[in-house]
Amino acid sequence: MSQGIVWKYGDNVNTDVIFPGRYTYQIMPPEEMAKHALEDLDPEFAGSVRPGDVVVAGKNFGCGSSREQAAACLRAAGVQAVVARSFARIYFRNAINLGLAVLQCDEAVDALEKGDAVDLDFARGEIRSVKSTFRFLPLPDSVIGILEAGGLLEYTKKKLAKE
């Protein structure tokens, strides 16, 4: 369980505004990617986001190109989860495989606003704020394991080492 501040956006936040195409074919370390996170949507974000913060958005978050950086840059910026009505499917997979939690919860999207403080409890499947407690479908153990390991590559490495 950990606490963070909400950053709120609308529907159809596409991968181009999460991580602009002009950087997509440059090879850069994660901390450099973090500097460009949401650059074309919210120029204030990259300079102000703090570890543990939560991005809350509408439907079809992460639509567009399949670039993995669109998930990697938010994670590198310290975002612990994106809460949305829905995710573009390749973004959903890329996010979990790169260690970024992606949670679906309409009620939380309806209620939460920019600057709200929230606690996330992955084990109980809850988003808690002073406004209310919102339930999201708890992530299954296998997915939590991937997130806790920091992504699929690390998760798989550990799993293989045990075998």
Added chain:
Amino acid sequence: MGKTLTEKVLGRKAGKDVQAGEVITVSPDYVLSHDNSAAIIQEFRKLGVKKVKAPEKIVIVLDHIVPASEEKYAQNHKSIREFVAEQGIPHFFDINAGICHQVLPEQGFALPGKVIVGSDSHTPSYGALGAFATGIGRTETACTWATDEIWLRVPETMRIDLSGRFLAGVFAKDLSLKLIGDHGAEMANYKAVEFAGPAASDLSVGSRLTLANMSAEMGAKNGYFAPDAKTLKWLEGRARGPFVVASSDPDARFESVLTYDLGVLEPQVACPHTVDNVKPVGAVAGKPVDQVLIGTCTNGRLEDLEAAAAIFKGRKVHSGVRCLVIPASWEVYREALKSGTLAVLVDAGCVILNSGCGPCLGAHEGIMAAGEVCLSTSNRNFRGRMGHRDSEIYLASPATAAATAVAGKIADPREFA
């Protein structure tokens, strides 16, 4: 509550009753990759294991840039061939096979009830034969090679009930574009799309492959047709092994149902620069083009080449147009050669290229210059996809493509009957 085909196929693999929304871990039947296997091999090496877990499940088809057009691609192909030999991967198709999404059905990998994942966004194509097939990322392809496991969320299902018959000059591609134009490119995001209704069984396997392929452009996780007598007949002599036929129960839960009458459709064209910017052909007829592409995993099958040849017969490609034709596979190539279809195309002035993805992804064989216009039978028209960012791509059926190549401008195929 009944189950959808997707719930049944994934449930059998997971060894339990599953329903939409659940996340499960399964061992897939096949894991596809293509030229991007070179990048996947690099990720695989980071995992610290020497051997892939199930080499017989890995299918690698070189198709994106075949033969290699420059040194870096040649190096990629070389590293893939070396990896295939080192790991003892039995299912490897080199540059003389075709596009993976045509090769896997033809070679009997894509079968009813199979779970197939592929590091290519058009992997849903295999749903045409009743498989569950979906695209995945490169990192997870590498991990699946190592573990023989992958997590999947069981998708909700949208059903599209089809009735009626296509009029002359109208094809499965037109239906797919009409659907995406009407409902937007995220119409089926994360969902399964079931093509059903009385007209579904009338559609050829080739047309079903076109629709399942285009379900990726609807945002779908998988798109499919329930296997029927036509499916089973097509698979005779191709299936690599036994398979289990599944279809949706009558009381299965569908998140939504759309209905379309094929008999009222016109030829459709997707205009730059998104696949959902769709208009009837009449609205864009007369737009001059520089290049026409007939082929790709969407529309490079024998019925597509025949539809084009029917229009090219006795006619010539317009002097201002480069018309590129790419049979989707060598099997298609051979059949088109035997049937005389290729002769009609060559006599008309078409340029026949090796089976593969060709210029669809903008890497070789017909890159567009600034200001040029291409009408293509492929599946994406994003800005800059086939070359310069100021080039334009229109998407349409092979018949519309052939009519356009003859006219030198976007044309209605019904005027060339």
